[in-house]
Amino acid sequence: MALLVVEDLHKRYGKEEVLRGVSFTLERGETKVIIGPSGTGKSTLLRCINRLTEPDRGRIWLNGEEITSRRTNIYKIRAQIGFVFQDFNLFTHLTALDNVRLGLIRVKRMPRREATERAMRELARVGLADKANAYPAQLSGGQQQRVSIARALAMDPKLILFDEPTSALDPELIGEVLQVMIELAEAGMTMLVVTHEMGFARSVADEIIFMEKGVIVEQGPPEVLFTNPKVPRTAEFLRKITEFYGESS
Amino acid sequence: MELIFKWEWLPQLGRGLLLTVELTAACISIGAVLGLLIAIARLYARGPIYWLASAYVQFFRGTPLLVQLFMVHFGLAGWGIRLTPLLSGIIAMGLNTAAYQAEYFRGAIQAVKRGQTMAALSLGMTRGQTIQHVIVPQALRLVLPAWSNELVYMLKYTSIVYLIGLPDLMGIGRTIASNNFRFFEIYAVVALIYLALVLIITFGLRLVEAAIRVPGLGTARQ
Numbered sequence: 001m002a003l004l005v006v007e008d009l010h011k012r013y014g015k016e017e018v019l020r021g022v023s024f025t026l027e028r029g030e031t032k033v034i035i036g037p038s039g040t041g042k043s044t045l046l047r048c049i050n051r052l053t054e055p056d057r058g059r060i061w062l063n064g065e066e067i068t069s070r071r072t073n074i075y076k077i078r079a080q081i082g083f084v085f086q087d088f089n090l091f092t093h094l095t096a097l098d099n100v101r102l103g104l105i106r107v108k109r110m111p112r113r114e115a116t117e118r119a120m121r122e123l124a125r126v127g128l129a130d131k132a133n134a135y136p137a138q139l140s141g142g143q144q145q146r147v148s149i150a151r152a153l154a155m156d157p158k159l160i161l162f163d164e165p166t167s168a169l170d171p172e173l174i175g176e177v178l179q180v181m182i183e184l185a186e187a188g189m190t191m192l193v194v195t196h197e198m199g200f201a202r203s204v205a206d207e208i209i210f211m212e213k214g215v216i217v218e219q220g221p222p223e224v225l226f227t228n229p230k231v232p233r234t235a236e237f238l239r240k241i242t243e244f245y246g247e248s249s
Numbered sequence: 250m251e252l253i254f255k256w257e258w259l260p261q262l263g264r265g266l267l268l269t270v271e272l273t274a275a276c277i278s279i280g281a282v283l284g285l286l287i288a289i290a291r292l293y294a295r296g297p298i299y300w301l302a303s304a305y306v307q308f309f310r311g312t313p314l315l316v317q318l319f320m321v322h323f324g325l326a327g328w329g330i331r332l333t334p335l336l337s338g339i340i341a342m343g344l345n346t347a348a349y350q351a352e353y354f355r356g357a358i359q360a361v362k363r364g365q366t367m368a369a370l371s372l373g374m375t376r377g378q379t380i381q382h383v384i385v386p387q388a389l390r391l392v393l394p395a396w397s398n399e400l401v402y403m404l405k406y407t408s409i410v411y412l413i414g415l416p417d418l419m420g421i422g423r424t425i426a427s428n429n430f431r432f433f434e435i436y437a438v439v440a441l442i443y444l445a446l447v448l449i450i451t452f453g454l455r456l457v458e459a460a461i462r463v464p465g466l467g468t469a470r471q
């Protein structure tokens with residue numbers, strides 16, 4: 001069984017049906033990129049995967065365990081799924097080190113010493129060991145996002161979800177975050193990434209999922225989607241987005 | 250008309266001052282703990298708990314403090330619950346300031362960005378852990394300026410407890426004044442002592458604010 005299995009996911013907000021039957025799988029070590037127009041339900045999909053948002057219908061399995069079952073301990077599941085937000089969401093009142101350490105100490109109940117060592121290793125991994133004592137407001141957007149990736153990594157996640165991790169960044173800061181993500185993919189991390197960075201999608205993704213209006217329109221390896229998509233709408237969207245965002249990575 | 254102030258009145262006023270400070274400290278602390286719980290109840294609870302917390306705030310903010318004090322001290326006595334004036338004062342004023350502090354806390358908690366909760370939950374923290382380790386520490390920093398004002402108000406409001414017979418700063422002042430027919434001088438001195446206390450508290454809280462200030466988490470004063 002794949003590491004992550006999503007089956008027929010539905011979610012509505014009031015009258016609006018945001019997810020209308022989304023199904024896909026993610027193998028261990030795989031990176032999939034989700035693209036699609038604004039308001040299509042990409043963020044909702046990611047939030048349903050760790051049940052920050054409760055799906056209305058459909059089932060999700062992580063590592064063979066059904067996340068959507070009432071009997072699962074959702075806190076245990078969330079601790080195994082990293083989440084990287086568009087606007088970082090670092091804890092404002094904590095230093096970079098404490099941001100990375102908090103989950104280790106409070107959720108994993110790791111002794112403080114050990115948690116500190118682990119957190120420092122993760123900060124070093126994203127190139128920010130020297131910023132351990134800085135508060136989020138003292139870091140650039142790119143640095144904040146790298147700390148938030150370190151925070152996710154420290155929990156030893158089976159999978160990391162990225163929701164437009166570079167969309168809030170100034171163009172000159174995007175590269176440093178993408179670089180960290182590329183290294184993660186190469187190191188074998190399983191990742192599901194919502195992004196408009198077509199260069200990243202092309203070079204790193206094993207598969208691209210194109211979503212529109214709450215359904216998956218098409219999915220496949222980047223070479224196929226970029227050169228020979230089955231659905232005309234996919235080609236049109238890819239052309240537009242590449243024009244708009246370029247391939248600067 | 251000559252102004253007369255006798256230095257031997259000072260030790261008496263000092264005892265009153267001590268009581269005022271103790272009373273203020275006691276009720277502000279009770280109010281802080283209770284107020285925080287009420288704020289959390291109003292924000293996160295549903296059903297009867299939410300309803301009770303809201304009614305509490307409405308009642309204590311919607312009725313005069315003096316009425317509340319008399320209800321606790323004389324009203325309860327009518328039911329056979331006789332409290333010492335000090336206990337009545339602490340309870341009535343503690344319950345009262347809890348309602349105001351609850352509203353300050355509630356505002357501050359709401360000012361903590363929603364993404365902070367999402368991030369905490371995404372790490373596997375429970376709602377309780379999120380409130381304890383992420384929301385409250387930020388909210389307390391945000392609330393401090395408003396909370397400082399409440400502390401100053403409470404200090405001044407405690408001056409009504411002389412009406413239930415407590416020898417606080419105001420009560421002692423009143424006794425000395427009427428025994429010696431020196432109203433202006435005594436009340437002026439009493440006022441100056443309150444003023445000094447307010448200035449000390451304000452200054453102290455600014456030090457606290459500076460000590461716990463975190464860049465980017467505004468406790469900024471205008």
Ligand SMILES: Nc1ncnc2c1ncn2[C@@H]1O[C@H](COP(=O)(O)OP(=O)(O)OP(=O)(O)O)[C@@H](O)[C@H]1O
Pocket residue numbers: 013016018036037038039040041042043044045
């Ligand atoms: N909490 C919510 N309450 C009500 N409606 C919501 C909520 N979250 C999302 N929506 C609606 O669901 C739809 C899909 O939103 P979602 O954020 O998942 O889209 P998206 O594909 O991530 O878009 P974007 O590219 O702009 O981030 C939108 O119309 C949005 O307004």
Ligand SMILES: [Mg+2]
Pocket residue numbers: 042043044163164
């Ligand atoms: Mg989105």
